[in-house]
Amino acid sequence: MDFALPADLIGYLAELDAFIEAEIKPLEQQDDNIRFFDHRREWARTDFEHGGLPRREWELLLREASMRADKAGHWRFSAPKKYGGKDGSNLWMAVIRDKFAAKGLGLHNDLQNEHSIVGNFPFVAMFESFGTQAQQQEFILGGFARNRITAFGLTEPDHGSDATHMETTAVPETRDGVEGWLINGEKMWTTGMHVATHCATFCRTSGAPGAARGISCFLVPTDTPGLKVEEYLWTFNMPTDHPRVSFTNVWVPDSTRLGPADGGLSLAQSxxxxxxxxxxxxxxxxxxxxxxxxxxxxxxxxxxxxxxxxxxxxxxxxxxxxxxxxxxxxxxxxxxxxxxxxxxxxxxxxxxxxxxxxxxxxxxxxxxxxxxxxxxxxxxxxxxxxxxxxxxxxxxxxxxxxxxxxxxxxxxxxxxxxxxxxxxxxxxxx
Structure with missing residues (x-):
């Protein structure tokens, strides 16, 4: 039994440290960007006059840091090589995340926004396991290109951790000869909707309340008529990007369904x-x-x-x-x-x-x-x-x-x- 970390992992940690010192720390210091990490951080990050959302300049700074990391070959580390990553293992990611957080607050790793120069991409596994080939191309490659951003609509106002008593429903409806689904309901804590292009919306499509079987997932474009952000909920740590979202007679074609009909909870667990x-x-x-x-x-x-x-x-x-x-x-x-x-x-x-x-x-x-x-x-x-x-x-x-x-x-x-x-x-x- 060997408890020593692999030598190549130790070498990669040193490489990441050098990259942070050369590229990320100077960016953190320029243009008073340190305001996002010092005593002014909550105010600097939060647009209190516009729903408490993240300020645009804060999100642009995070994007610039991740773009520099992507150029250096670090941002997609955990992703498969065919998408430009390095097939980063769970052990390596755990060690990196541990070491990064132990450095304290900084632009290298700010988990309030799930930001890190070594990114975490659970959507890749989700689309690889459940998506069609067209969905994989659109949402995996589009996700890395930042023209596809998917929010996660699972939790509901009246049910919290219990996803099986889901009140959001999707019923079959054909429009102009195209098979599709009519969605009605509400979701809570649908993080990232202010920038999302799509919401992965989980709906009851069959079965009785409380049944694990009978829930399906649909990739609903956020500009679809009937989809509305009702409010952004202010939280213990600001800014907020966690809204309550309503779906009123939202129609989507069947091509937006992700994974098997009635098997959506397996997707959520994936x-x-x-x-x-x-x-x-x-x-x-x-x-x-x-x-x-x-x-x-x-x-x-x-x-x-x-x-x-x-x-x-x-x-x-x-x-x-x-x-x-x-x-x-x-x-x-x-x-x-x-x-x-x-x-x-x-x-x-x-x-x-x-x-x-x-x-x-x-x-x-x-x-x-x-x-x-x-x-x-x-x-x-x-x-x-x-x-x-x-x-x-x-x-x-x-x-x-x-x-x-x-x-x-x-x-x-x-x-x-x-x-x-x-x-x-x-x-x-x-």
């Missing part, structure tokens, strides 16, 4: 594992940053003439957090490695519980670490002149949005008690 392990690594890295910054501060701060770090009331909570970081890092890396060493279709049945363990625990840990960092730093830690309040407010969302921690714990319980997964055989007699 990329959740990659997302969860990478997001867990990011939360781990951010937690590590909070711990390390607290240690540095405690060594230099000298109230009453002695270093703050000599107090066990400061030491012990940080020891607990540092211990959890180290244990979680091993589990995340091991789980990512396991994902790389089994068929993609086997991950749900063999490893889904471990991925959920990594994700929900990492999201708790970073919130605890950010809160402790504020406490160690005292008044300045509570201010926006330190990044801990931003880290707390941002990562707090992941205890809800990446599959709530209760949903993920339910998945772990199902595997632990043998209702699902490999341990099912242990309880076969029951």
């Amino acid at each position: 990329f959740v594992h990659q997302n969860r392990i990478r997001q867990a690594a990011s939360s781990l890295g951010a937690a590590t940053f909070c711990v390390e910054e607290s240690v540095k501060y405690a060594r230099t701060r000298k109230p009453f003439g002695e270093a703050l770090s000599k107090n066990q009331a400061i030491q012990f909570p940080l020891v607990e957090l540092a211990t959890q970081c180290e244990m979680l890092r091993l589990m995340i890396y091991k789980t990512a490695w396991d994902m790389d060493n089994m068929p993609h279709e086997a991950i749900e049945s063999q490893l889904s519980d471990k991925i959920s363990m990594c994700n929900y625990w990492a999201n708790r840990l970073v919130c605890e670490a950010a809160d402790r960092a504020m406490q160690v730093h005292g008044g300045i830690g509570y201010s926006r002149h330190k990044p801990f309040e931003h880290i707390f407010r941002h990562h707090r969302r992941y205890r809800i949005t990446e599959g709530s921690e209760e949903i993920q714990m339910r998945k772990v319980a199902a595997y632990l008690f043998g209702y699902l997964g490999p341990r099912n055989k242990l309880f076969a007699d029951l």
